[in-house]
Amino acid sequence: xxxxGAEILCESLTRLGVKHIFGYPGGAILPVYDALGKxxxxxxxxxxxxxxxxxxxxxxxxxxxxxxAMATSGPGATNMVTxxxxxxxxxxxxxxxxxxxxxxxxxxxxxxxxxxxxxxxPITKHNVVVTRAEDIARTVREAFLIAxxxxxxxxxxxxxxxxxxxxxxFDWDASAPKLPPKRQRINYxxxxxxxxxxxxxxxxRPLILAGHGIIVSGAMKAFEQFVRAGNYPVAMTxxxxxxxxxxxxxxxxxxxxxxxxxxxxxxxxxxxxxAVGMRFDDRVTGDLRTYAKNARxxxxxxxxxxxxxxxxxxxxxxxxxxxxxxxxTPHIKTRDHGVWLRHIQESKGDSAVRDIQSLPDNGHLxxxxxxxxIWKETRGEAIVVTDVGQHQMWEAQYYHHNLPRTxxxxxxxxxxxFALPAAIGVxxxxxxxxxxxxxxxxxxxMTMSELATIVQEKINIKxxxxxxxxxxxxxQWQEFFYDKRYVATPLVAPDFAALANAFGIRxxxxxxxxxxxxxxxxxxxxxxxxxxxxxxxxxxxVYPMVxxxxxxxxxxxxxxxxxxxxxxxx
Amino acid sequence: MKKVxxxxxxxxxxxxxxxxxxxxVSSLARRLAINIDSLTVGPTENEEIARMTIVAHTDEKGAHxxxxxxxxxxxxxxxxxxxxxxxxxRDLALIKVLADQKNRPHLMELIKVFxxxxxxxxxxxxxxxxxxxxxxxxxxxxxxxxxxxxxxxRTGRIAMTRGGDLLRPxxxxxxxxxxxxxxxxxxxxxx
Numbered sequence: 001x002x003x004x005g006a007e008i009l010c011e012s013l014t015r016l017g018v019k020h021i022f023g024y025p026g027g028a029i030l031p032v033y034d035a036l037g038k039x040x041x042x043x044x045x046x047x048x049x050x051x052x053x054x055x056x057x058x059x060x061x062x063x064x065x066x067x068x069a070m071a072t073s074g075p076g077a078t079n080m081v082t083x084x085x086x087x088x089x090x091x092x093x094x095x096x097x098x099x100x101x102x103x104x105x106x107x108x109x110x111x112x113x114x115x116x117x118x119x120x121x122p123i124t125k126h127n128v129v130v131t132r133a134e135d136i137a138r139t140v141r142e143a144f145l146i147a148x149x150x151x152x153x154x155x156x157x158x159x160x161x162x163x164x165x166x167x168x169x170f171d172w173d174a175s176a177p178k179l180p181p182k183r184q185r186i187n188y189x190x191x192x193x194x195x196x197x198x199x200x201x202x203x204x205r206p207l208i209l210a211g212h213g214i215i216v217s218g219a220m221k222a223f224e225q226f227v228r229a230g231n232y233p234v235a236m237t238x239x240x241x242x243x244x245x246x247x248x249x250x251x252x253x254x255x256x257x258x259x260x261x262x263x264x265x266x267x268x269x270x271x272x273x274x275a276v277g278m279r280f281d282d283r284v285t286g287d288l289r290t291y292a293k294n295a296r297x298x299x300x301x302x303x304x305x306x307x308x309x310x311x312x313x314x315x316x317x318x319x320x321x322x323x324x325x326x327x328x329t330p331h332i333k334t335r336d337h338g339v340w341l342r343h344i345q346e347s348k349g350d351s352a353v354r355d356i357q358s359l360p361d362n363g364h365l366x367x368x369x370x371x372x373x374i375w376k377e378t379r380g381e382a383i384v385v386t387d388v389g390q391h392q393m394w395e396a397q398y399y400h401h402n403l404p405r406t407x408x409x410x411x412x413x414x415x416x417x418f419a420l421p422a423a424i425g426v427x428x429x430x431x432x433x434x435x436x437x438x439x440x441x442x443x444x445x446m447t448m449s450e451l452a453t454i455v456q457e458k459i460n461i462k463x464x465x466x467x468x469x470x471x472x473x474x475x476q477w478q479e480f481f482y483d484k485r486y487v488a489t490p491l492v493a494p495d496f497a498a499l500a501n502a503f504g505i506r507x508x509x510x511x512x513x514x515x516x517x518x519x520x521x522x523x524x525x526x527x528x529x530x531x532x533x534x535x536x537x538x539x540x541x542v543y544p545m546v547x548x549x550x551x552x553x554x555x556x557x558x559x560x561x562x563x564x565x566x567x568x569x570x
Numbered sequence: 571m572k573k574v575x576x577x578x579x580x581x582x583x584x585x586x587x588x589x590x591x592x593x594x595v596s597s598l599a600r601r602l603a604i605n606i607d608s609l610t611v612g613p614t615e616n617e618e619i620a621r622m623t624i625v626a627h628t629d630e631k632g633a634h635x636x637x638x639x640x641x642x643x644x645x646x647x648x649x650x651x652x653x654x655x656x657x658x659x660r661d662l663a664l665i666k667v668l669a670d671q672k673n674r675p676h677l678m679e680l681i682k683v684f685x686x687x688x689x690x691x692x693x694x695x696x697x698x699x700x701x702x703x704x705x706x707x708x709x710x711x712x713x714x715x716x717x718x719x720x721x722x723x724r725t726g727r728i729a730m731t732r733g734g735d736l737l738r739p740x741x742x743x744x745x746x747x748x749x750x751x752x753x754x755x756x757x758x759x760x761x
Contacts, residue, residue: 305638
């Protein structure tokens with residue numbers, strides 16, 4: 001059967017199981033769009049190509065399947081760069097397809113020609129230029145395979161216009177992936193494994209550092225069995241949230257810069273850290289010279305390049321989290337850490353003083369109230385997509401996730417503007433799920449044009465703008481470290497409710513605490529998108545905080561203030 | 571000089587012999603903030619595969635990261651840090667040196683001692699070809715300098731592990747096991 005390159009691409013994507021493509025047309029990708037129109041693929045027209053990549057990323061994170069974004073050459077492709085880097089830093093499987101000028105004019109600075117494979121080389125797992133229709137099917141299949149396998153990541157396929165237009169014989173079976181042969185490494189030897197077991201069984205104060213790798217690997221069950229076998233307390237990275245239920249008493253919560261105080265202290269006091277699918281990012285370790293000085297370390301990680309990168313470890317088990325955990329669990333003999341667990345529990349009670357959630361209503365609306373109320377009203381069952389900044393940290397602190405893939409957030413790159421487009425992708429991945437966007441007034445203004453995409457696609461998500469009139473996290477740093485010199489952080493915003501109305505979306509402004517729950521209830525009843533402009537306390541800060549480069553136990557705590565009097569039990 | 575050598579790490583990589591791969595490899599080193607001292611690349615007996623010798627100015631930890639990160643590249647079949655193994659290292663140099671009638675005999679003596687070869691003779695100069703370790707070539711260069719070195723081209727190092735310690739490209743469908751003898755049992759994973 002003879003097909004054009006464009007038709008082959010659409011046929012290949014269909015056979016690879018793609019249902020939705022997030023994209024934006026243009027000259028160099030037009031043949032593909034023409035073929036798209038004749039295919040069964042659903043195309044979501046975005047308002048900016050950055051949005052397309054975030055949507056594909058959100059789709060991938062919520063479903064565990066490969067997300068697919070599409071753009072034209074030149075500016076279309078360069079607009080994808082931020083989204084590709086976001087996916088790269090958080091190991092999200094995304095395939096980006098870009099149009100390219102005809103192979104005959106490649107390198108001639110033709111209209112809308114840009115070397116997008118050169119640009120994206122360091123921010124993709126792999127990328128490739130295709131100049132012949134014959135190569136399209138195989139290359140796209142390889143792209144999906146690479147994106148999803150091992151430690152996942154984004155792959156970009158740049159297809160020249162003449163390759164899209166040319167016709168050739170289409171033979172699916174003959175175009176199976178043909179990746180270069182790889183040396184199969186032996187990931188760890190018996191001695192290394194025995195060393196890990198010995199460490200596990202001799203620890204008095206063990207602590208698990210649970211990361212994104214558990215979710216990516218689908219290791220939740222194996223992880224739970226491992227935790228139960230050793231009765232280990234669990235600390236979460238931001239992206240690890242959801243890999244183990246928040247309601248479980250062994251789940252301590254989030255670690256790191258804005259982690260719970262009892263978690264960070266436990267890390268510093270521990271004598272064995274069991275790191276699973278996490279990479280000792282500087283945001284979770286603080287100063288490496290003082291990090292967990294008394295702890296031996298076991299690192300379970302699929303990416304060999306992460307071993308000993310930031311923190312030297314005593315036993316490194318390279319491999320898929322599920323496989324390694326399943327091997328380890330039967331060897332666990334010790335599970336009596338009663339003293340240690342009680343010790344952590346006691347410090348937990350002490351730290352609850354920072355909890356402004358349990359304060360009586362004094363007219364102030366805090367972000368914590370809003371997020372905690374959303375948690376309560378949704379019974380912790382919604383998928384929450386956050387942006388980056390204070391609200392993101394409050395979400396991690398006040399929305400308690402029991403299920404994996406229910407917190408979707410940009411961790412590694414910290415991309416503002418991520419939330420709204422990513423949530424659209426999430427909704428396509430999980431059409432029956434309740435999807436909430438928690439976003440700041442700064443980040444929302446970066447990609448709010450995607451409201452039009454929501455309307456055009458008639459999708460139903462709930463948007464909670466945590467509006468404090470500042471670029472809040474930067475303001476907080478200015479408050480703490482720059483003598484409150486608020487340079488370039490006070491932020492003018494439009495009337496978000498009116499803005500939503502202009503898009504044809506219901507919008508509401510909420511300024512007091514007693515309005516929050518009724519508003520959430522009404523929104524949840526609606527089967528359309530609703531946007532809330534929550535006007536929260538302007539100069540609230542996220543506590544505790546480990547200053548960049550400070551020791552993990554050196555936390556800035558919420559100061560005593562009339563707003564924080566006595567805390568009740570959490 | 572000696573101290574710098576101590577932090578030089580030698581890696582061997584087999585890569586797909588196609589455009590852009592050299593760029594990926596060098597770009598990766600740049601991204602990891604690792605300075606490459608020399609990088610040589612040439613075909614192997616299999617024309618689809620090229621072999622690289624990378625000499626990087628870094629420590630053992632950096633070399634591990636470079637090695638592991640290189641193997642994550644789709645086009646890299648294998649990367650191995652061979653710094654701590656018994657290896658043979660060679661550099662090749664062409665040196666154009668000033669040689670008049672008067673000093674030519676003296677020059678020929680030195681060439682003999684260093685086992686260099688004269689590959690081009692002109693009235694006022696000679697081109698010498700010399701191969702060997704970096705130290706040897708540096709040594710020859712040192713003694714040639716007083717005569718007047720007009721031009722020099724060096725290949726950069728190529729390296730190979732000695733004896734039965736084989737480092738061969740993996741063949742499709744026939745996964746090869748690490749030559750590192752302490753790794754014997756365990757699981758494998760592909761990236």
